[in-house]
Structure formats: C-alpha cells, structure tokens
Amino acid sequence: MKITIKEVAEVAGVSPSTVSRVISNSNRISEDTKVRVRNIMEELGYHPNAIARSLVSKSTKTIGVVMPQSTEIAILNPFFPQALSGVSAAAHKQDYCIVLSTGSTEDEQLKSIKDIVMSGRVDGVILMYSSTENKILDFLREIKMPILLIGKPLDNKGVLFVDNDNVAAAYKVTQGFINRGHTKIAYISGKFEFVVSLDRLDGYRNALWDNKLEFNRDYIVSVDYLKDEGYAAMNQLLQLKDRPTAVIVTDDAIAFGVIEALKDADVKIPEEIEIISFNNVPLSKFTNPKLSSVDVNAYQLGYKSGELLINNINNIEGVEKSFIVQTKIIYRESSKR
Template structure:
C-alpha cells in the first residue's frame, strides 16, 4: 500500500508538506502542490478521507434531505434528475453525497440529527420546500450550511434555488386560454408544498385577468405520483361540465391523467387538452408527446449544490437566491379550440 512517505520521497518534499497539500493549505506554493499531486497520481495514492475529516473537521460530504423515503421519491423522475445536477457539481468540487431517509417526519428528523450531530456532513441540501416544515426549522436551529430546491415559505435569509412557479403557471394557463380554452381544470400537487401554492396562484391570476370565473369544482390536488393524476382526472371528468383543458403540475401526474381520459373513451387532445410541468425525458416519448413546461431540473440541482459549497468554502458571505428560467415545450397534447 502506498503511504504518504512514499509520495513525499517521490516529490522530494517532507511528509508534512504532503499533508498540507492534501489539506490545500495556502502556505504551500502552487508549484509544490502540482509536484505533490503528480506524485500522488503516479503512485496511485488516495488520502484517507476519514483521517482527514478527523484532523480538519471537514468531511467533504453533503447530506441530501428528501421529502420522504427514497423508496417512494425515486418513483418521480424529478428527483433523480435534480440529484444528477447536484452530483455533477459536488463531484467537480471533490464532495460526496449522503442521502437521509425516513417514511415519516419523525424518522426524517432522527436521520437528520444522526448525520449532523455525528459530524458526517459539511452541509445539507433540502430537496423541497413545505409550508411550516419542522425539518427546515431544525436546520435553522442547527446553524449548519444548507440550501433548498424551492422557495422557502417564510422570508428567512436562506440559500435557495427555484423557478418563478407563479409566473410559469400564469403563462401556461394563458397559453391554454389563447388556444381557445375557457374551462380549464388544474391537477395540482399537495398543497403542503410551496411549489403547488405558487402554481395555483399563477393559474388563478391568468383566469382572473381573462375574466374567466374560478370554478372550485375544477381544482384538484394529490401527491406527485401517477396514481394521483389518475384519480384527479377521474374527478374532473365526472364533473357535469368537464374541462376542455387541464393544467397538470407534474409530468408523472399527467401520465396518470392521460390514462384516466383514455379509460373513459376520451382522446387527448381532441376531447381534453393537457399541459404539464417538468418536461422529464419521457415526455417527448409519450403517446401523444406531452406538452410540458421545462423547469430545467438538472440546473436546479446543480445550482443548489453550487450555492451550498460556496458557503461551505467561504466563497460567499451573503445568502444566494437563484431563479432558473422555464420554457414551454409545445408538443401534441394541446389542441386549438378556436
């Protein structure tokens, strides 16, 4: 096994200098750092991460806090894609990821305390934003660096990355109205999530500005899963005056909505148009291809990792709020009713 002494001998420096290079000490010149790193690479030497963390009190690990257990979360492609963005930036900066788990809020809290109190992470990324979230309250109490994917419900000074979800839903609803739709339903995610509240506000504002009455019988919400979209669509289609178009706030839910419409003998988009959110890769391969709002999930994850590591590394003294642009991708699930 290659040791730190072997690297020192190869680079022509002392073992303590090698240790300082590994810790990226500013006291060591760039020329020496390059010489030591070349020796490490040539000899195949990998620093002991556990020993480093004990000495430097850093783990170079980021904790990921999911909205519920990974078993259920990964059913929705949003989370793997966001994690892909996080892992890209984290890898480039030499950080590993650690996922917390928990089926209930209590289990989530226990998992969070375990990794923070155990000194297993340098910071955390909260993958969601909920109304009155106890997990967020605990993160603020722990005073550990963290960032969020999603706008915080309250106005604390917090690192977060999000889309302008109210604006995106407003523009999506206006798009349906311009296509001639007057009776527009909504299949929303759980209203305990801030993203669902923001998208509802955008939907409502577009209707009001176009002098279209808000019909509460066309407002539905459920979990961000295919079954949720299926159940909500069945509810909308059982209405005495069903909608001609439906805004769905998640592609996976939209797939369930399309299935429900087909089972009732209806055609998408001829009988009911559907416009969705997230633009996951499967959207363009659906039958028919799904019109969807591209929220750039990968970038949401990438930027969440960036602002967190900026704080951990001391590169940013101020909290950062980043808004990622959205884009409507028109495919084949919306028909012109004019």
C-alpha cells in the same frame, strides 16, 4: 501495499505535516510545493483517508441530500433522478461526494439527517423541496448548518435556494389556454404542503383574475405525485356536470394517469380536453398522445443547487444566494398551439 503519508513525505523531501497541509489545501504551503507533492501522491498511488483529511481541514467534502418523501418512492418520479444527477455532477466537479438521507416518514428522515449531521459527516445539506412546515429545515437552521432548498422558501431567513419562477410559468400556461378560448380550466396539483404547488396555483389564479374568469374550487384537485392519483383526479373532474375543457397538471407523473383516465373514458385529447403538465421528463414524449409539458430543467436545478451550496460552504467571494432557472413550454400532441 498501501502507501503511507510518511512515504510520500520522504519521496517529496518534505515533512509529513507538509503533506497533510497539501491534502487540506492550506494557504501556508506554496503552489509549487502543492503541485510537486500532489504529483508524487499520484505517482505513488496515495489516496488520503477521508476521515483523517476531514480532521485536518475541518471539511468532509460531502453534502447531504434530503428527498421530499422516502428515497425509494421519490426516485420513481423521473424529476428527482434528473435533479439528483445534476447535484452529483456539480459535487463531482468540486471533488465532493453526496449522501442521501433515509426514512419513509419525515420523522424517520429527521432522525437520519440528525445522525448524518451530528456525526460530522457532511458540510451542508440540500433539501430537494420547500414545504410549508419542515422539521428538517428547522433543525438545520437551529444548528446553523449550511442549507439549500430546491424551491422558494416561505421566508428569506438566510436560506440559499434554486427554483423556477413557478408563478410566471403557471400564468403563461393558463393564459395560453384562455387565448385559445378555454374558460373551464382545471388545476390538478401535487400536495399543497409544497410551496411549488402553491406558487403554480397563484399563477393559475392570477391569470383567471386578469381575464375576469371565475375561480371554480371544483376544478382544483390536490393529490400525491403518483400516476394512480392522477387517474383518480381526472375521473373526479369528469364526473362534474360542467366538466373542464383544459387541464393544467403540476407534475408529469400525475399527468400520465390523467391521460390514461381520459383514454379509458373515450375523451379525445386535445379535441375535447387539452392537457399541459410540468417537468418535461423524458417519458413525456413517449405517451400517447405525447404530453405537452413545461420544461423546468430538472438537471440544471440540481446542478446549480450543488454548485451554489458548495461555493457558499467554501466562502467564495461574491457568490449568489439564489438562482432562478428558466422554464419553457414544450408543446406536443396533448395540447394545441
């Protein structure tokens, strides 16, 4: 039999309105009363109705999450389940839930997030990407919904963000190749509509510039975040008369295709071509050869994102507006030290 708020009030010896205020964590109720009422709620097995609770507290205790493409496709890239796991853990720690937007195109996702936001189902939204043009971000800014980006925003108009220093990370990878004698270094990237791809390109280009090496546009290939796209990109580079001797790949899912293309072409890794990728997903250590990759700490990116957004929603005093997660190159068999 379902326990009601009235029954909780009777056992606790308080009014139903006091129980409601305990549920919404009102400052008008003493801590002693809150503890006593919550203990009785637990003993009786009472669970507050989420919709009713949101009406009282003006909080849904839920955050929305938007993937960079359809959830079905994004979830195939190991980075996003890792980051999403971090968001979920941070949300759970503060008694929040998460809801994913749906849709296979940006317009469909925009409609989905509009439905979620305008129906009052979320207190804030995490966009798991930063792009050069973003209808969803523009809409959320317009209605003043709390937003957080995983990735650096193009401007700093009050948007929370969590990111790596992708410029520095790509610079370090490129400089490492140069230190090992490489002058023909290719860059296989995700789409340049994403800020992370542009940042890593900047780091790559800066390292070439500082070492007085030519920036060869033939060595730059932009593809979708898929293994087959990486395979095609590497085949394109192998057709060059002056083919590269080292390759930086901005995503492990792409790099898996790069390795397969080189093996099919009987190119020795790393003797003839070295590879270092980004994200260091768990599968990286199981490729043949094992893939060297920059650990961006996807779980931590997600966890800090959830924590930062929820703290800002709750107006925690002194909470930061951004956070940079450290990176580390994990060297394996696809590259030399």
